[in-house]
Amino acid sequence: RTHQIPGHRLPLAKYGGRHTVCALPGDGIGPEMIAHIKNIFSFCHAPINFEEVQVSSSLLDGDMDAALLAIERNGVAIKGNIETKHDDPQFHSRNVELRTKLDLYANILHCVTIPTVPSRHAGIDIVLIRENTEGEYSGLEHETVPGIIVTREKIERISRMAFEYAKANGRKKVTAVHKANIQKLGDGLFLKVVRDMSEEYKDIKFEAMIVDNASMQLVSKPQQFDVMVMPNLYGNIISNIACGLVGGPGLVSGMNLGDKYAVFETGTRNTGTSLAGKDIANPTAFIRASVDMLRYLGCHYHANIISDALWKALVEQKIHTKDIGGSNSASDVVNATLINIEKLMEENPKK
Numbered sequence: 001r002t003h004q005i006p007g008h009r010l011p012l013a014k015y016g017g018r019h020t021v022c023a024l025p026g027d028g029i030g031p032e033m034i035a036h037i038k039n040i041f042s043f044c045h046a047p048i049n050f051e052e053v054q055v056s057s058s059l060l061d062g063d064m065d066a067a068l069l070a071i072e073r074n075g076v077a078i079k080g081n082i083e084t085k086h087d088d089p090q091f092h093s094r095n096v097e098l099r100t101k102l103d104l105y106a107n108i109l110h111c112v113t114i115p116t117v118p119s120r121h122a123g124i125d126i127v128l129i130r131e132n133t134e135g136e137y138s139g140l141e142h143e144t145v146p147g148i149i150v151t152r153e154k155i156e157r158i159s160r161m162a163f164e165y166a167k168a169n170g171r172k173k174v175t176a177v178h179k180a181n182i183q184k185l186g187d188g189l190f191l192k193v194v195r196d197m198s199e200e201y202k203d204i205k206f207e208a209m210i211v212d213n214a215s216m217q218l219v220s221k222p223q224q225f226d227v228m229v230m231p232n233l234y235g236n237i238i239s240n241i242a243c244g245l246v247g248g249p250g251l252v253s254g255m256n257l258g259d260k261y262a263v264f265e266t267g268t269r270n271t272g273t274s275l276a277g278k279d280i281a282n283p284t285a286f287i288r289a290s291v292d293m294l295r296y297l298g299c300h301y302h303a304n305i306i307s308d309a310l311w312k313a314l315v316e317q318k319i320h321t322k323d324i325g326g327s328n329s330a331s332d333v334v335n336a337t338l339i340n341i342e343k344l345m346e347e348n349p350k351k
């Protein structure tokens with residue numbers, strides 16, 4: 001039950017108490033996962049309407065514009081990953097384009113140990129806050145403005161998000177991940193801005209850690225981390241390590257937040273093409289993304305019911321897909337969750 005989003009005002013439901021959100025199924029397992037979410041939402045009468053927009057790597061640019069327009073109209077979206085064709089240098093990632101054009105500057109993941117899900121370490125509870133719109137990861141591999149790949153303004157807002165998030169959620173420590181010993185300009189600026197800002201937050205412990213050491217520390221002693229803040233490219237790698245530590249790509253959700261819009265997806269943003277159409281991909285990460293979205297929209301009753309029902313299925317009933325050592329299908333997880341939802345709603349009807 002975390003994720004108090006600092007400075008966030010609840011969007012007003014538009015029509016008859018219902019919100020309209022965009023659903024971008026994307027490629028690979030995305031479409032079947034979005035179908036599961038729609039099924040769960042309609043089963044528990046979550047007050048959400050979906051406007052579905054298809055964007056995939058095989059479609060034309062016009063579809064991307066339609067998707068952006070729809071998200072701007074609705075303010076909120078849930079998405080699957082859009083495949084990026086690796087070989088063609090002309091083809092820029094639609095996922096990156098979407099995040100930069102909507103200025104979704106913060107990517108927030110909560111990596112927490114789930115009892116009964118096998119992992120090397122117990123007791124992990126880390127929030128990763130990643131700059132999401134600039135740096136080497138923006139696909140340019142050179143400066144956006146001559147001499148600049150990162151900007152003070154963007155570093156300041158992601159740092160502010162990290163400290164405010166820590167404060168709002170009772171977190172004790174923020175670790176800034178960097179490589180300022182080598183990347184003296186960009187990472188040097190990142191480190192200076194975060195460190196200076198830490199002075200304003202005396203109750204929160206601050207530490208800086210070089211990205212190579214942070215990677216090693218994560219796999220050996222992950223319990224030492226609380227909130228981690230980092231530039232875009234390191235965030236991509238560190239968040240994959242952290243997701244791997246708590247059970248893999250099928251488990252963790254990720255929020256993309258800006259000042260105006262919010263897009264919810266899985267933490268590691270996989271396409272899972274080889275799993276598509278087989279009913280074997282773990283639906284947990286997508287279901288948790290849908291719970292994050294409900295919380296963001298202020299639909300706490302439905303968020304809690306779905307979250308508790310999924311927890312019951314995973315932890316108490318051990319309905320596990322293959323990626324976490326089980327033999328259940330995605331539909332088994334969803335069906336168990338639905339049965340649990342029904343019981344929980346009977347025990348605790350919406351007032």
Ligand code: ATP
Nearest residue numbers: 028249250270271272273274275280281282283323
């Ligand atoms: P493919 O697209 O063929 O799966 P890939 O190498 O591009 O291959 P990603 O989509 O990046 O793979 O996913 C990385 C790995 O995580 C793959 O082994 C994939 O099968 C696995 N994976 C991704 N999503 C899930 C999920 N929801 N449940 C279980 N495994 C997953």
